[in-house]
Amino acid sequence: MAGSDTRDRIRSGLVVFAAGDAAGVPWEGSTAAAVDVARIDDIPRRGDWPPGATSDDTALTLLVSDYLADRSAVVDEADFLTRLSAAVPGIRGIGPSTHAAVDRYLASGTLHADAGDTNGAAMRALPIGWAVADDDRRRTVTVGLSRTTHGVPGAVAAACVATAMASAAVDGRPILEAAAREVEWAAANLVPARLDSIQRASSGTWHGDPAGVSLDAVETLAAVVTVVRKVVEDGLGVAEALRYAIGLGGDTDTVAAIAGGIIGSREPGSPDIPWLARVGLPDPDVLDAASAALAALRDG
Numbered sequence: 567m568a569g570s571d572t573r574d575r576i577r578s579g580l581v582v583f584a585a586g587d588a589a590g591v592p593w594e595g596s597t598a599a600a601v602d603v604a605r606i607d608d609i610p611r612r613g614d615w616p617p618g619a620t621s622d623d624t625a626l627t628l629l630v631s632d633y634l635a636d637r638s639a640v641v642d643e644a645d646f647l648t649r650l651s652a653a654v655p656g657i658r659g660i661g662p663s664t665h666a667a668v669d670r671y672l673a674s675g676t677l678h679a680d681a682g683d684t685n686g687a688a689m690r691a692l693p694i695g696w697a698v699a700d701d702d703r704r705r706t707v708t709v710g711l712s713r714t715t716h717g718v719p720g721a722v723a724a725a726c727v728a729t730a731m732a733s734a735a736v737d738g739r740p741i742l743e744a745a746a747r748e749v750e751w752a753a754a755n756l757v758p759a760r761l762d763s764i765q766r767a768s769s770g771t772w773h774g775d776p777a778g779v780s781l782d783a784v785e786t787l788a789a790v791v792t793v794v795r796k797v798v799e800d801g802l803g804v805a806e807a808l809r810y811a812i813g814l815g816g817d818t819d820t821v822a823a824i825a826g827g828i829i830g831s832r833e834p835g836s837p838d839i840p841w842l843a844r845v846g847l848p849d850p851d852v853l854d855a856a857s858a859a860l861a862a863l864r865d866g
Contacts, residue, residue: 569862570861572736572864572865573857573858573860574834574835575735575831575834576736576831576856576857576860577834577853577856577857578830578831578833578834579735579736579827579830580627580628580830581830582808583623583624583627583692583823584845584848585808585826585837585841585842585847586808586811586821586822586824587623587819587822587823588609588618588619588624588845588846589607589812589841589845590818590819590820591612591619591620591819592610592611593606593815594621595778595817597778597816598774598775598816600815601812603813606808606809606813606841607805607840607841608844615658616846617844618844618846620819620848622657622658622661623659623690623820624848626653626657626664626686626689627689627690627692627693628848629649629690630693630694631693631697631859634693634697634707634859634860635856635859635860639694639698639703640707641707641711643678643710643713643714644675646711647667647668647671647714650664650667650671650715651668651672654668661685661686661781662682663679663681663682663684663686663716663721664686664715666679666715667679667682667715667716678714678717679713679716681718682717682718683720683721683783684782684783685724685781685782685783685786686715686783687711687712687715687722688712688727688783688786689823691711691725692728692732692824692831693732693860694707694711694729694732695732695735695736696733696860696861696864697860697863697864698729698733698864699737701730701733704729704733708722708729709725709726709756718783719756719757720782720783721784723749723753723756723757724783724784726751726756727752727787728787728824728828730744730745731748731791731794732831735828735831735832736832736864740798741794741798741828745791745794746765749764760784763784763785763788764784764787768795770792770795770799772788772791772792774789774792774814774815774816775816776815777815778814778815778816778817779816779817779821780817781817786824787824789811789814789821789825790821790825793807793811793814793822793825793829794825797829804826804837805837805838805840807825808825808826808839811825811826
C-alpha cells in the first residue's frame with residue numbers, strides 16, 4: 567500500500583474518531599432510551615463544554631500519536647507517563663483509572679498499574695494499530711502502554727482487540743476476523759475468562775444493557791464490535807454507525823469514537839458526516855502531522 571493511501575486512511579480515521587467523540591459527548595451517561603437519536607446530528611451543548619467539543623478520547627489519542635512518532639513506537643513507560651501527567655490537567659473528561667495512574671506516578675514513580683478495568687487504554691489505542699503492522703510488535707506496544715494506567719488484564723485485552731481492528735481496517739483486511747483472532751490470542755495469553763461478550767458481539771448475539779454501555783473495557787469493546795459488525799454485515803454508513811453507537815447509551819463518546827476511528831480508516835477521503843462542520847476538530851496541521859507520522863511508521 568502506498569504511503570499516501572495509508573496516511574489518508576489514518577487521517578480519515580482520526581476525523582471520524584473526533585466526530586464520534588463530539589457527537590457522543592452530550593449523551594454520555596444517558597440510558598439507551600434517553601438518547602434522542604433525532605438530535606444527535608445537532609450536537610446539543612453539554613453543560614459548560616464548548617459547542618462541538620471533543621473529550622479526553624480525542625486528546626489522548628493524539629497524545630499517543632505524538633508519543634509513537636517521537637519514540638518510533640518503542641515502549642518507554644516513564645516517558646509516556648511523564649507526557650500523560652503533563653497533559654491530564656488540561657483535558658476534559660479524564661477517566662478514573664487514568665487519574666489514579668497519574669497520581670500514583672507523580673507520588674511514587676511507579677510505572678505499572680495494579681488496578682483499572684475501565685476503557686481508557688482501549689480508547690487511546692487506535693494509533694498503535696495504525697502505526698504498527700506486525701502483530702507481535704503491535705501487541706508489545708499495546709500491552710506496554712496500556713499497563714501504565716490499566717492493570718486489569720481485561721482492560722489490556724480490550725486495547726489489543728481495538729488495535730487489531732484498527733490495523734486490519736487501515737490495511738483493508740476483514741476487521742471482524744482480526745477481532746476474533748485477537749480475542750483468541752488474548753484469551754490464551756492475557757485473560758481467559760472475560761472476553762465472551764466480545765465473542766458474542768462478533769456473532770451478533772451481544773445485547774447492550776438498557777442502562778447503557780459501562781466504562782468496563784471489555785463491555786466497551788463488545789459494543790464497538792457490534793457497531794463495526796453493523797457496518798460490515800448490514801451496510802450502515804459512517805454517520806448511521808455513529809448514531810447507532812451513541813444510541814446504545816452509557817459511555818457514548820468513547821464507543822462512537824473507537825468505532826468511528828476503526829470504520830473511518832477503512833478508506834481514504836472525506837467521510838460523509840452531516841454534523842462534521844460543528845465538531846471542534848483538531849487543527850488540520852495536527853491531523854496532517856499525526857497521520858503522516860503514523861503512516862511513516864507503518865510503511866517503514
